[in-house]
Amino acid sequence: MKAALDSPPQPVFIPEQKAWLQVCGWKVPAGFPSPAADHTRKRIDLNERLIRNGDTTYVLKVKGDSMIDIGIYEGDALLVDRSLDARHGNIVLAVLNNEFTVKRLHKRGGVIKLIPENTRYPTITVKEGEEFDVWGVVTYNLHKLY
Amino acid sequence: MGSPVQQLALVDCNNFYVSCERVFRPDLARVPMVVLSNNDGCVVSRSNEARALGIKMGQPWFECKELAEQHSILAFSSNYALYADLSNRVMSILSNFAPRHEVYSIDECFVDLTGIPKLREVSYAMRARVGQWTGIPVCVGIGPTKTLAKLANHVAKKHPRSRGVFNYNALTPAQKANLLQHIPVEEVWGVGRKLTKKLARHGIETVHDLQQAHVPTLRAEFGVVMEKIQRELQEIPCIELREIQPDRQQIIVSRSFGNMVTELPVLQDALSAFVANACAKLRAQSSHAAVIQVFLQTNRFRKDLPQYMPSLAVPLPYPTNDSLGVNRWAAALCERMFRPDYQYKKAGIVLCEISPVTQRQGDLLEPQIPCNERLMKALDALNQRYGRGTVKVSTQGAYRDWQMRQERKSPNYTTAWDDVPLV
Numbered sequence: 232m233k234a235a236l237d238s239p240p241q242p243v244f245i246p247e248q249k250a251w252l253q254v255c256g257w258k259v260p261a262g263f264p265s266p267a268a269d270h271t272r273k274r275i276d277l278n279e280r281l282i283r284n285g286d287t288t289y290v291l292k293v294k295g296d297s298m299i300d301i302g303i304y305e306g307d308a309l310l311v312d313r314s315l316d317a318r319h320g321n322i323v324l325a326v327l328n329n330e331f332t333v334k335r336l337h338k339r340g341g342v343i344k345l346i347p348e349n350t351r352y353p354t355i356t357v358k359e360g361e362e363f364d365v366w367g368v369v370t371y372n373l374h375k376l377y
Numbered sequence: 378m379g380s381p382v383q384q385l386a387l388v389d390c391n392n393f394y395v396s397c398e399r400v401f402r403p404d405l406a407r408v409p410m411v412v413l414s415n416n417d418g419c420v421v422s423r424s425n426e427a428r429a430l431g432i433k434m435g436q437p438w439f440e441c442k443e444l445a446e447q448h449s450i451l452a453f454s455s456n457y458a459l460y461a462d463l464s465n466r467v468m469s470i471l472s473n474f475a476p477r478h479e480v481y482s483i484d485e486c487f488v489d490l491t492g493i494p495k496l497r498e499v500s501y502a503m504r505a506r507v508g509q510w511t512g513i514p515v516c517v518g519i520g521p522t523k524t525l526a527k528l529a530n531h532v533a534k535k536h537p538r539s540r541g542v543f544n545y546n547a548l549t550p551a552q553k554a555n556l557l558q559h560i561p562v563e564e565v566w567g568v569g570r571k572l573t574k575k576l577a578r579h580g581i582e583t584v585h586d587l588q589q590a591h592v593p594t595l596r597a598e599f600g601v602v603m604e605k606i607q608r609e610l611q612e613i614p615c616i617e618l619r620e621i622q623p624d625r626q627q628i629i630v631s632r633s634f635g636n637m638v639t640e641l642p643v644l645q646d647a648l649s650a651f652v653a654n655a656c657a658k659l660r661a662q663s664s665h666a667a668v669i670q671v672f673l674q675t676n677r678f679r680k681d682l683p684q685y686m687p688s689l690a691v692p693l694p695y696p697t698n699d700s701l702g703v704n705r706w707a708a709a710l711c712e713r714m715f716r717p718d719y720q721y722k723k724a725g726i727v728l729c730e731i732s733p734v735t736q737r738q739g740d741l742l743e744p745q746i747p748c749n750e751r752l753m754k755a756l757d758a759l760n761q762r763y764g765r766g767t768v769k770v771s772t773q774g775a776y777r778d779w780q781m782r783q784e785r786k787s788p789n790y791t792t793a794w795d796d797v798p799l800v
Contacts, residue, residue: 286466287510289791294799308797313510324800326403331800366403366512 281371287314289367291324291331297347298322298333307374309333311367322369327355328362333369382546383614384490384519387526388471388503390464391514391534393484394422397463398453400512401790401798410451413438417454417784418633454783462791466511474503479618487523487618500542520545523616524609527566528584532556557585557610567606572599584610628666630655631725637676638721641712644673648707651726652700657757659698659728667696667730669703671710676722687714696732699749700756703728 282288293307301322303309309324317323319338324331325345334345334355343363345355357363390396394412399405409426413419420427420436430448432441438452445452464483472478477489493499500517507515518530525545533543548556562584563573579598581587588610596604605615630651638644648671659666670690675682689710697703707726788796 286469290794290797291800292797309800313512329403329406331403331798333800 281310282312283370284312284314287367288312288370293333293372297349297352300348300350302374303333303348303372304374307372309369310371310373312370313367315368315370317365317368324366324369326362326364326366327357331366336365381491382521382612384493384496384544384546385521385523385526385618386488386490386500386503386517386519387481387523387530388486388488388507388515388517389530389534390467390484391516392422392424393464393513394453394455394460395424395427396513397460398456398787400463402787405451408451409448410453411438411441412453412455413785414455417452421455452785454786456787456789458789458792459787463511463513467507467513467515470507470510471503474499477618487526489618490519496544497542500544501540504541515541517542518545519543519547521612522609522614523618524566524606525612528560528564531560531564554585557588558583560584562587565606565610567602572603575599627731628655628658628728629725631672631723633723634721638724639717639719641715644715644721644724645708645711647724648711648726649704651724652704652707655726655728656698656700656703656753657760659731660753660757663734664731665696665698665734666693666703666728667732668692668728669706669710670727670729671707671714672725672727673711673714673721674723675719679720682720683718685716685719689714690727690729692730696730698734699753701749701752 278285289311291309291311293303293305293309296305303322311324315321317336317338319336321336322333323336324333325336326332327345332345332355334347337344337346337354343357345357347354395410398410398412407426408424409430409432410424411420411427411432412422414421417438420432420434420438420441423432423434427450430444430450432444432450441450444450460483467484468480468486471486471488475488475490475493479487481487488503490496490499496519500519504515504517507513516530516533518526518528518533519542520526520529529543529545532545533539533541536543545553545556560583561573562568562576562581563570565584565587568576568587576582576587576599579590579594581590587607590607592604592607595607608615632647632651634647638647668690670688672686672688674686675684677684677686691706691710693703693706711724788798790796790798
């Protein structure tokens with residue numbers, strides 16, 4: 232087999248973790264040091280707090296009242312992360328027979344159930360032959376209070 | 378021993394635009410559907426179901442109407458905001474698999490997996506992860522050169538047994554020859570319909586024929602580009618992985634109008650939108666243009682109407698990326714060319730002679746007109762934050778006649794708060 236004469240550059244692995252430097256943004260007076268200078272911090276960034284992986288997180292809005300007992304109301308905005316493994320007990324956005332639904336996931340002993348958080352709704356047991364998929368795991372609910 | 382064989386993967390999204398439309402519409406999972414080009418003209422993406430019903434790529438939609446009604450084929454207008462966002466997500470996920478990669482188009486990315494252990498597992502993981510994390514199905518083709526990686530991707534797409542991943546490098550020489558003998562030459566990257574015909578006249582019909590063709594004859598008849606393609610098929614890399622896209626040498630923004638336009642102010646209004654768009658691109662790459670060209674076109678398919686397709690280019694007094702300044706020139710050129718009594722179907726601008734802003738040359742005679750740098754920065758920031766077209770040059774957007782027809786567009790699910798999907 233022929234190969235290129237000059238060897239191609241070999242890959243170098245760069246760690247994914249970013250290193251942050253804290254920067255003090257104002258000029259320091261020559262006489263008295265600012266008493267706040269030692270406590271400089273970046274302002275809280277909600278994107279950073281609420282979103283673990285921006286490439287895999289989506290915003291979807293709630294329709295219906297099947298989850299009101301845990302405070303998820305119609306019109307609330309859910310953050311849904313597709314990169315998380317859906318575990319027993321997670322609130323998930325599921326696709327059942329080609330339809331979206333938000334429910335609590337029950338996964339025990341080979342049985343999958345979708346449990347509503349509203350006593351007026353019945354628990355759904357996923358039957359054999361039904362098409363079921365977890366679209367993503369709900370990580371936060373943004374509920375407007377003002 | 379020479380250097381190790383390159384393990385170059387081409388990751389290609391399946392029916393990308395259709396797949397994007399399905400991410401937030403699980404009810405469309407197995408529905409025959411297509412996405413249409415600007416002005417809802419032609420089919421630019423088909424679901425497998427639509428393909429099976431006989432809808433062709435690039436086919437004008439009006440030709441499909443009957444078939445569409447018979448089989449309830451759904452059609453969507455292009456939703457570029459959605460496709461761009463999902464494309465960025467796919468590319469970002471892929472970039473984590475290997476340090477060297479090249480985004481080749483909105484739905485294709487080369488990833489250099491050379492030297493990465495457990496190649497087989499990694500390729501399947503790449504496909505699975507993009508699928509789970511974005512909802513977009515992809516196929517992975519691996520080869521020693523870009524051309525063979527692309528061909529391997531074609532095999533991965535076509536043969537269900539590959540489960541979406543095909544590695545050309547893993548074949549024995551006999552298997553390779555057998556495979557290439559069964560793929561028509563038109564599937565090779567860079568070999569279009571015209572070249573396929575010409576190659577056929579030389580008895581070259583399969584990829585294997587091209588790989589084995591007589592080198593001097595091939596070069597004499599088809600030139601160096603075809604020779605490069607042949608060498609790539611012979612596993613000799615000739616097309617480099619471009620990790621950084623070179624800056625654009627020319628920026629063209631043009632559009633067909635939804636309705637025919639007959640008035641000068643409407644044309645100027647459309648042009649100012651194109652100027653704003655083109656200048657924003659210039660500013661994004663920190664460069665400026667020295668020449669502007671404006672063109673107008675009547676509808677060449679309407680043989681019953683008088684035809685007029687003028688074009689005018691002028692050098693700008695100094696290289697600039699200022700929307701306001703360039704817009705004055707676009708408006709003036711348009712006025713120079715405009716003739717009443719014609720129905721215009723299309724207009725556009727071309728910015729050329731593009732260079733980095735740092736190379737500005739002063740002019741002794743032309744006074745240096747300040748180019749509204751801070752104004753343009755503020756304009757870009759506002760439009761990025763609140764959506765394209767929030768702040769415009771004043772002639773832009775007063776008339777609506779020229780805007781694209783997009784009657785079947787889906788919501789901007791991921792880029793506009795009011796369009797967020799309901800679940």
